[in-house]
Amino acid sequence: MLPNSLKSAQGLLLDLNGVFYVGNRPLPGAQAAIAALQNSGLPYRYVTNNTTQSTASMGQSLQAMGLAIAPTEIVTAATAAVMYLKQMDKPKIYPLVAEDAKQDFAEFTWSDTDADVIVVGDIGNDWNYRLMNRAFRLMMKGAQLIALHRGKYWQWEAGLQLDIGAFVAGLEYATDQTAIVAGKPSPFFYQIALEQLGMSAEDVVMIGDDLEADVKGAQDAGMKGIVLTTGKYRSHLAAKMNVTPDGELAAIGAISDWLT
Numbered sequence: 001m002l003p004n005s006l007k008s009a010q011g012l013l014l015d016l017n018g019v020f021y022v023g024n025r026p027l028p029g030a031q032a033a034i035a036a037l038q039n040s041g042l043p044y045r046y047v048t049n050n051t052t053q054s055t056a057s058m059g060q061s062l063q064a065m066g067l068a069i070a071p072t073e074i075v076t077a078a079t080a081a082v083m084y085l086k087q088m089d090k091p092k093i094y095p096l097v098a099e100d101a102k103q104d105f106a107e108f109t110w111s112d113t114d115a116d117v118i119v120v121g122d123i124g125n126d127w128n129y130r131l132m133n134r135a136f137r138l139m140m141k142g143a144q145l146i147a148l149h150r151g152k153y154w155q156w157e158a159g160l161q162l163d164i165g166a167f168v169a170g171l172e173y174a175t176d177q178t179a180i181v182a183g184k185p186s187p188f189f190y191q192i193a194l195e196q197l198g199m200s201a202e203d204v205v206m207i208g209d210d211l212e213a214d215v216k217g218a219q220d221a222g223m224k225g226i227v228l229t230t231g232k233y234r235s236h237l238a239a240k241m242n243v244t245p246d247g248e249l250a251a252i253g254a255i256s257d258w259l260t
């Protein structure tokens with residue numbers, strides 16, 4: 001059964017990780033759903049908090065998995081962070097992000113000693129005391145903290161993985177500062193995605209496997225939010241959260257029939 005909220009959608013925002021793929025594997029029905037989206041004429045964008053790669057590399061990885069998604073169709077947390085940084089007066093940034101992801105911030109001056117802004121993203125196993133302490137010291141000198149996102153955990157092939165939210169929270173705790181969140185669920189992020197769609201919030205439905213970042217974030221921005229029960233979704237964890245999705249889908253493949 002398709003949720004009624006989905007049937008009335010004039011445009012779609014779609015999460016990627018846990019929706020179209022997990023790890024390096026496409027999820028069942030992902031390719032067909034992408035083809036249906038392309039043929040539907042319905043405006044859509046993929047919206048992701050994945051910050052392990054630059055947007056260009058992400059496009060290549062998706063293609064390698066057989067997912068026909070172009071970088072121009074993806075709005076990333078880095079896209080939003082760059083827009084935010086551009087509003088500032090030529091900030092010097094410390095990109096505490098994965099090596100490949102640094103490409104997205106190439107237009108800014110970088111410094112790890114007197115940065116105005118620290119941009120934190122996923123660095124996987126590279127987290128250590130030295131890096132945390134460097135970020136802490138920059139913040140104590142006045143640097144602002146931009147978190148590409150503050151996810152709690154994410155779904156990998158091997159199971160749930162600790163996400164960067166814990167590191168962001170640690171820096172906030174130690175410095176008595178609050179990070180600015182660039183990616184989902186920030187209203188700023190969803191505003192950028194809506195601008196790319198050229199649509200107003202009430203006509204758009206967001207689909208994702210994260211109740212906070214995807215469903216609640218979209219609802220707070222005025223959209224409908226549908227939860228996909230693949231990826232990181234766990235019913236026992238969802239039951240404890242104060243989020244009521246506008247519908248539920250068992251797999252992304254379910255949108256194919258509706259679109260065609």
Ligand SMILES: [Mg+2]
Pocket residue numbers: 015016017018019208209210231
């Ligand atoms: Mg996801």
